[in-house]
Every structure is written in C-alpha cells, then in structure tokens.
Amino acid sequence: MKGTDALIETMLKHGTKVTFGYPGGSVIPLFDAFLEYEGRIKNLLVRHEQGAAHAADAFGRVLGRPGVCIATSGPGASNLVTGIMTAYMDSSPLIAMGGQVKVSLIGNDAFQETDMMGITLPITKHSFQPRSPDEIAPVLMKAYKLASEGRPGPVYIDLPSDVQSGNVTKAIPKEVRIESFRPNVRPHPNQIKRAAELIINAERPLFLIGGGVISANASRELKELVHLVQAPVATTLMGKGAFDEYDPLSIGVAGMHGRKIANYAVINCDLMIVIGCRLIDRVTGSLRTFAENCRVIQIDIDPAEIGKNVKPDLPIVGDAKLAISDLTKAIRGMAKKGKNTEWEKRISELRELCFCNLDRDCVPVSPIRVVGELMKALKESDIVCTGVGQHQMFCAHFMRVRHPRTFISSGGAGTMGFGLPAAMGAKVARPDAEVFDVDGDGSFQMTIQELGTCAAEGIKINPVIMSNHYLGMVRQWLEIYFNKRYSQVSLGKNPDFVKIAEAYGLRGANVTRPGEIAGALKEQIKSRETFVVNIELDPESNILPMLPPAGNIKDAFGGCMKAPGRFF
Amino acid sequence: MAKKHIIGMLVEDQPRVLTRIAGMFARRGFNIDTITVGKTMRPGVSRIVLTINGDDRVMEQAEKQVNKLVDVLKVSELRQEEAVVSELCLLKVCTKNENEKAELLKYAEIYKVKIADITPASVIFQIVGEPAKIDSFIGLVGKFGIKEVSRSGVTAISRGSRSLEDKNGKTAKQEGVNELV
Numbered sequence A: 001m002k003g004t005d006a007l008i009e010t011m012l013k014h015g016t017k018v019t020f021g022y023p024g025g026s027v028i029p030l031f032d033a034f035l036e037y038e039g040r041i042k043n044l045l046v047r048h049e050q051g052a053a054h055a056a057d058a059f060g061r062v063l064g065r066p067g068v069c070i071a072t073s074g075p076g077a078s079n080l081v082t083g084i085m086t087a088y089m090d091s092s093p094l095i096a097m098g099g100q101v102k103v104s105l106i107g108n109d110a111f112q113e114t115d116m117m118g119i120t121l122p123i124t125k126h127s128f129q130p131r132s133p134d135e136i137a138p139v140l141m142k143a144y145k146l147a148s149e150g151r152p153g154p155v156y157i158d159l160p161s162d163v164q165s166g167n168v169t170k171a172i173p174k175e176v177r178i179e180s181f182r183p184n185v186r187p188h189p190n191q192i193k194r195a196a197e198l199i200i201n202a203e204r205p206l207f208l209i210g211g212g213v214i215s216a217n218a219s220r221e222l223k224e225l226v227h228l229v230q231a232p233v234a235t236t237l238m239g240k241g242a243f244d245e246y247d248p249l250s251i252g253v254a255g256m257h258g259r260k261i262a263n264y265a266v267i268n269c270d271l272m273i274v275i276g277c278r279l280i281d282r283v284t285g286s287l288r289t290f291a292e293n294c295r296v297i298q299i300d301i302d303p304a305e306i307g308k309n310v311k312p313d314l315p316i317v318g319d320a321k322l323a324i325s326d327l328t329k330a331i332r333g334m335a336k337k338g339k340n341t342e343w344e345k346r347i348s349e350l351r352e353l354c355f356c357n358l359d360r361d362c363v364p365v366s367p368i369r370v371v372g373e374l375m376k377a378l379k380e381s382d383i384v385c386t387g388v389g390q391h392q393m394f395c396a397h398f399m400r401v402r403h404p405r406t407f408i409s410s411g412g413a414g415t416m417g418f419g420l421p422a423a424m425g426a427k428v429a430r431p432d433a434e435v436f437d438v439d440g441d442g443s444f445q446m447t448i449q450e451l452g453t454c455a456a457e458g459i460k461i462n463p464v465i466m467s468n469h470y471l472g473m474v475r476q477w478l479e480i481y482f483n484k485r486y487s488q489v490s491l492g493k494n495p496d497f498v499k500i501a502e503a504y505g506l507r508g509a510n511v512t513r514p515g516e517i518a519g520a521l522k523e524q525i526k527s528r529e530t531f532v533v534n535i536e537l538d539p540e541s542n543i544l545p546m547l548p549p550a551g552n553i554k555d556a557f558g559g560c561m562k563a564p565g566r567f568f
Numbered sequence B: 001m002a003k004k005h006i007i008g009m010l011v012e013d014q015p016r017v018l019t020r021i022a023g024m025f026a027r028r029g030f031n032i033d034t035i036t037v038g039k040t041m042r043p044g045v046s047r048i049v050l051t052i053n054g055d056d057r058v059m060e061q062a063e064k065q066v067n068k069l070v071d072v073l074k075v076s077e078l079r080q081e082e083a084v085v086s087e088l089c090l091l092k093v094c095t096k097n098e099n100e101k102a103e104l105l106k107y108a109e110i111y112k113v114k115i116a117d118i119t120p121a122s123v124i125f126q127i128v129g130e131p132a133k134i135d136s137f138i139g140l141v142g143k144f145g146i147k148e149v150s151r152s153g154v155t156a157i158s159r160g161s162r163s164l165e166d167k168n169g170k171t172a173k174q175e176g177v178n179e180l181v
Helices: A003-013 A025-036 A049-063 A083-090 A116-123 A132-149 A159-164 A189-201 A211-215 A221-228 A260-268 A320-332 A341-354 A365-377 A390-398 A419-429 A442-446 A450-457 A473-479 A495-504 A514-526 B018-027 B054-068 B097-110 B131-144
Strands: A018-021 A042-045 A067-071 A094-100 A126-130 A154-160 A205-209 A233-235 A250-253 A272-275 A293-302 A314-317 A382-387 A437-441 A463-468 A507-511 A532-536 B003-012 B032-041 B045-054 B072-077 B083-094 B114-118 B122-129 B146-151 B156-157
Touching: A003 A025, A003 A132, A003 A159, A018 A049, A018 A419, A025 A042, A025 A067, A025 A094, A025 A154, A049 A067, A049 A083, A049 A132, A049 A419, A049 A450, A083 A094, A083 A154, A094 A116, A094 A132, A094 A159, A094 B114, A116 A126, A116 A154, A116 B018, A126 A132, A126 A205, A132 A154, A132 A159, A154 A159, A189 A272, A189 A293, A189 A320, A205 A221, A205 A260, A205 A293, A211 A221, A211 A272, A211 A320, A221 A233, A221 A320, A233 A260, A250 A260, A250 A341, A250 A390, A260 A341, A272 A320, A272 A473, A365 A390, A365 A437, A365 A463, A365 A514, A365 B018, A365 B114, A382 A390, A382 A419, A390 A437, A390 A463, A390 A473, A419 A442, A419 A463, A437 A442, A442 A463, A450 A514, A463 A514, A495 A507, A507 A514, A514 A532, B003 B018, B003 B156, B018 B032, B018 B045, B018 B054, B045 B054, B054 B072, B083 B131, B097 B122, B097 B131, B122 B131, B131 B146
Parallel strands: A018 A042, A018 A067, A067 A094, A094 A154, A126 A154, A205 A233, A205 A272, A233 A250, A272 A293, A293 A314, A382 A437, A437 A463, A463 A532, A507 A532
Antiparallel strands: B003 B045, B003 B072, B032 B045, B083 B122, B083 B146, B083 B156, B114 B122
C-alpha cells in the first residue's frame, strides 16, 4: 500500500466521496491513485484553487462534515489560502491538502516549494506535515476529528510528494487520540440552573443566535426552548436559518445592516441569551455601549470566546445542542413567573411595522425587488449562497430563511468571490436542492472562471448577478462618510455576463425591468444546466438601515419605510 | 492594571510548536517578554515558561487562546507568590584597572555570585536566582561598564506538592470559566 492509498482509504472511511482539486507536479501521485478508485471517489476539477477551497468550505457548511480540497505545492497551495482563511473566520469544517516537494528538498527553496505550514499557522485550527507514508493515515484521521469536533475549523495537511508515493509499512490504526483536544461539551448543571432562573424572571428576554447553533445542529432544540420561553429571536449573519424566520417570534438579523426590530430588541432587552455567537463588531457596534442595560448569558463551546468581547453575567461552556436542551428541561421544572405580555406585544407591533413590501416597481430595478422575486421562486429547502457586499446585506436583511444550512455566506472574512464556487460546493453536497448564487458584479468576476467547472462537471447552479457597476458597499461608505469622493469603486461597463456564460457553453439572460425577473428566474430553474441571470440595478442604491461603524446601536439610521425617523 | 504574568505550559514536542505559540501571542497583540523551553520527565513533552505584561483580562484571554492550540497539553498561570521563580544570567564586565576589578569581585562575593570566567581585562559572572536579584546585581556593577548580558528568561515551578503535570489537576479549560462573576 502506498501513502496515497492510505490517504484515499482514510477519506473513504470518513465518508468523503468527492474532493475539489487542481493538479500539479507535487500531487501527481495522489491524482494517479484516484484512477484506481474510480467509482468510489471523484475529484471535481476546478479552474482555480481558490474555487476548490470555497467549494469544499460550502460543502462542509451544507452537510456539517468536512469538505476536502486539494492543490499542488507552491502557487497551487498558496491559492488555497484565501479559502482557508474564509473557513477559519466562519468556523467551517474544511480539510485542505497541499502537495509539497520531496522531504529531502524541504527548506531548499526548491521549485514550487512554499512553507505552507508557516503561511497557514494563523488561519487554521491545526496543521500537519506527515514525513513518512505511515504517518499519513493517523494524520488524516486526526484532521477529520479536529475539523469537525468542538468548534469546527479548517485543518491543513502538507503532503511531500515522496511521502505520497512511498510505501506504508504499518497498518492503518482503528482510531486516534489527540491528548490535548477534549472539547468540553457538557454544560455545568449549576450554570444551567442559574440561567433558567434568570430567564424565567426576565421581563424582556431576547435570544441572540449565532452560527454556533447551526454547527451544533441545534435548531430543533432551539425552537422548543424559544416556544417555551416565548422570547423573540434575533440572529447574526452566520446564525441566519438557525430559527425559522417565518415564526412570529423571529425578528431577523441584528447588527450593522440588521433589521430595526432586531436592533431595537438588542438595546431594550433586560436579558440577552447569546448562544453560539462570538459578538463581532458588526453585531455589537461599540463595545462600550453594547448590552449596557441588560444582563448577558453567553453559551459557547469555545471558552476563549466567552468574555472575549463582552463580559457575560453568566458564562456557560458547552455544546449548544446540549445546553439548549438542558435549559429547556430546567425551565420546565420551574414555576413560571407569568407571561411578559408588554414586551411581547411591543415586539410584535414593531415587527409588523418592520416588514415592508418587497414588490418595488422602480426602474432601474431595486435590489429589494430582486430579493422579493427570489423569495417567491425559492422552495424552503433550496440553498442561497452569496458573494460579499451590498447584495449580501440585502439578502441577509430582507430574505426569510426557514432552515439551517440553507443560507451560505462569508461572514467573518467577507471574501468576495465566495458565492459562485460556494454554490458549486453546495450543489454537490445537496444535488436535490436548487442552489442559487446571489452575487454582485464585482464579487462574481473574482471567481468567474468556475463557470467552466460548472459546465465541464455538469454542476447546475443558479447565479443571479445584481449588477450596479460599482463596488457597491465601498461606494456606499464613500457616499456616507467621505462626501462621495468615489475612488476605485466604479466597475464601468461590465462585460456581458450572458455572453460569457455562452462562451462557457452555458446560457443566461439579461434583465433590465422588474417585471422580467420572475420569468428569468423561472427559466433559470427549469434549465438543466447553469443559467446566469444578470439583473441591471439602480447604480446607487444603499443598504439601510446602517449602524455607524463602532457606533452605538441607537445611532442606526435609515431604512424601514413604514416607520421613518429615529426608531429607538 | 498591567503587571507581569508568568505562564507555564506543557506542550507536545512537535515541529513548530514554539512558532505556533509565539505566533498566537503576536497575532493577539500580547507581548512576550521572556520565553524558555526545555524537556520534562515525559518523553515527547516539553515545558514552556513565558512571561507577558498585561492586565488580568489580557492574561485570561492569553491563557484561553493558548489552550486552544492542539499541541498545548496544559496551561497554568504561575503566580509569583505561589511559585519558585528563577533565572540565569551570564554577565561580562570589563574593568579598567586592578582596583576596579577588586571592588567588582567583592560585590560578587557579597551576592554569592559565581565567576564563570576571568581574564586580565574581563570577568564573566553567572548569577542564578530571582529576576529581582539579577536586576539588582546588574544595577550595582553597571558603573564598571557592562560589556555583554545574556539572560535566560524566567522559569518557574509552583510551590507545594501540586504539579502542572498532574493528570487530574484542573486546567484552565475547566476552572474559572464556569464561575459566576
């Protein structure tokens, strides 16, 4: 058995049947071995390694187990870096493998040699460089464990070419232990009891839900707890989908471009129950004023996140699923104080005001109309991936998502170009779903070459490009904070994206009027191959409301047609 | 209020462990003042003792972030009052005449400092003890002209019979975080 066989056998044992990769000299042994395993494992050949990393990342986000990307040494592996960093910032399970020169050449500045271990040190949960074929299987087994258990994250494996092609002498171990890796999943019963007491006695409780609840697969438990407590639920960008946004207790995404009602609840609650959320600056605004009038319960599996930004009144380390179900049991066993009718009434009143009509008829097309038409075309199990920018925030703000792992977006890193390859990875993960890539004209062009992968590998996705000919989010900031001193934000005349799709052997349609959107989306969904819909938008629409950066949430401005003016 | 903290940790003796730890501290903006690393009685396990400057919040984050590293087995703050703290310093002093040298050697005798090397123009001292003692000696002989200083950085062990290597001792992972503020 060679090192590559041990690698592939271990991948198969962990349920990996597909990888996203691009060849090169240092990974010839590995891709050669793939030929022996045809029918059991397949590599999808991308057009840029960044595409492989984003696709594998999204694959992992949709399925909840690690996606695998493979690149050759040197520039191949370094092209993975942005994708690995993106997964790291969003705690996504990813295994990235990079070829490496022969062991004897390491450190010699050999051809296509790069210190990827060094480069990825700060952006991986851990990394390995097996130095003999026998080390490959145990290393990969540890990698799967690390990527998926506790707080998920990317793991990088550096594979010298002679380690790949060398002979394995020891049997593949049945299991591996990592001595220092024992995530503390069981929440402390005393903490749970205290939390239950705080929740029962709160007059204005609020749940703030982050991506951790989705990673823990705790949506069902969360729904039960929320309905028991009858408190409103706000989420972060990463937590979108953890709680059904059609539920009357859902108040949407909070934060910089969050719903007014969500930010209102954040400011006016007296108890904030934060679960699986790291309280990034986009959600909190200035830390000096965040949660200044309420108590905070923070539940997280990563003890380092507790108290990192906000010092909680009650910290609970543990797995979200276990903590939430323990809380439900504890609260059921306690005498209920009585309903928080005033808070519930106020929230539900404001929530009504906060839902606007998405059917804007303006020409040029409003991004809000696009989101509205998308909502009509989507089935609740369909998946939306986004790029980064205004279009992403329009989706986060106006879309209503019902299920976890159906809204896939680069939150912590905000990586433009994520959308298209992510949609690819999501479709491979769930071929039964319609997968949309809602993208910006800037973001789309960053990884546009993956249209080639979609065409060649027969991956059918639905790219919807919101074209305003600007790098919209930056332009908005320049308009608001720099007196419209537009510098480097104009994309000018875009290429005809439909012609580009056709050049790849795919199809598409250009849309310039709001009435055309529904028809284009219908044709897109009906199509058997990837069909690109490009929608020409109002060039200078802004996504509002907006929190001033590092500002007090109370100073959010704009948005909400039905309730103009200061909301707080 | 910023003060000096001593952190002791047990780590797996794997390639790049030191880089990972130093890199993590740098990334989070914690400044490492001193760092020492050496073998322990367990094969494949090394002990790192480092000192940082910062307030209690910085210290708490530093400990938690280091604990996340997969190569790190155990982390504990070694508080000065509860630990034996020791450092080694090699100090080269060049005196201009015999009188100066005699005075210098007298100070060394008073401080019970070992002479590691002596030539007509220079003396090398080896001072072992608490950092404050080393600082004090350096301050005293500074007037003679210190040619070179090489300090090892602080190492430390908790007083009493507990040990960082105790299997059933609490780690930073378990204690502290679940306490009610």
